[in-house]
Amino acid sequence: MFSYVFMKILEMRPRSYDQQMDKISRGRVRAAKEAVAGEVPKGSHVLEIGCGTGELAGLMIQRDATVEGFDLSPSMIQTAKERIETENLSDKFSVSQMGVDGMDRFRDEQFDAIVSTLVFSELSDDERRFALKQAKRILKPGGIIIIADEVVPKTFFRKILHTVIRLPMLAVTYLVSSSSTRPIPDLSGELARAGFSIQKEIRSHGDSFAMTVGIKEKGEK
């Protein structure tokens, strides 16, 4: 899934983002989202961090979830609102435009699950730490957090391979959008340090993509 590097370019056009993303990843992004939605218990009240156009939210709603999403990008939120309108989701899906720094506005123990796909690789170290700390606070005891994103492979050889293949794509992305994403060095470590118990971590695509599921144990604050 090296093609994630190009994501930043696609984000510049929210309306075609989902289709294009699916094309360059050859359907794997969609599959990853389906896997995430599959981890969410039926009927959950879910928070989605960086919901983008709301594709994942749609999948979760099919499994009886109600979703609150937020995203930093006004145009992404606009596209998500259009989805809510055309697919009649207004009582299941609500969105607001803000960054993860705004997560302190949510009440304690409000959500059954928190999900986020391909967003953490765009955040600063501080933002990730802050988001996970807030996530811990606003999840109900026993609630789960699922994060799927680009990660740094574990073995030395894979790391090198990953860097080499990624480099030319990085250059193109840099030239077009003058930004890039950064694979997360230690996703499950960050979750553990925020106080979650790691339930599972599934790595794929040459060890460069991970879906990590953490749980807020009962009795934890």
Place this chain on the structure above:
Amino acid sequence: MSFLKTLWGLLFRLFPCPTKVGLRPIGNPGPDSPVLVTCNFDLTVKRLSRLLQGQDLWLLVGESKGVNVWCAAGGEEFNTHSVVSVVKTSGIADKVSHRTLILPPLGAPGVKKSEVEKQTGWKVKWGPVWAEDIPRYLADNCKRDEPMKRVTYNLKERLDTGLSCLFPFYLFFALVFFLFFSTQLTTYLVVGALSFFAFMSLVPWLPGERGITKALFVDALLLAILLTLEFITDSDANPFRAQLVIAMIMIPVYGLELGGLASTMPSDLDPFLARFGVKAIGNVEFAGTTRTELLNRFKILTYDREKCIGCRSCSEICPQGVWGIDEEKRAMFVNKDACTACVGCITQCPSAAITAKKPS
């Protein structure tokens, strides 16, 4: 590696060069130490760290996608969210007992002061335009004198911004000479560089409002010299022919870019590209934003005195001294022609008294 990054940042400022976002202690800061905010352009952070040696303070490096404060604030990479996010997520609130942020005033086009205050609960003060003045500003209880508020664009600043933005052009022509006129390559390298220094030194005194007008004026002079020399020397004996021709090519190249890079002059290139439908190259925009509409003269800066609440945001923030205050303590234009369309006043004005409108 770090040295290479500095060099890259210096010579290729047109290309972003990011460094890590977050909190950086300078010296040995404590709970009472001031908190300064800057962008995540590698060169800016390095320069600041060097200039602030001997101070004890907290530096918050906000996301600007690796672009310097002024360009990033104009291009919206350095915005209210960049500041709010780093204030809230860096944990600075646990490190200091006060709640005052010092922001770079050249960030005013993108960072809305009142909005940062609302979203963080911190009070915002504008610092001095130039980092060199920060120690004096801090020693003087965060008071700014007039020079600290203004961009004068003196020789040192001209050479600094000029070097970083024009070096890629210089290199490009070096390549052209290398490939097609290799016998003249050395001459080019010397004359191209000399023309740069000469032109940048003379800019303020050359006639014309725009960089290209100034350059064409110089070209006319050079042409006169060239023709005179051709006339008084025997055919083919003019010893300075190559030098003069090279200078006459390079000076308009520098002049054309001058407006865009100086940010104190309207750009010539932008409206030209905009007219041909090129709205942006990479993150450099030519059309469609308030700033470019003003620069391209598609819109003009307008002021509605009825709406002014007398907060002085505009006169505090304008790097060119466009705004003053009248007897009734409301804003007024004092030097409208000096406006360089940075849009700082428009962003900061809390009552939408200042806007960009199509000329009627």
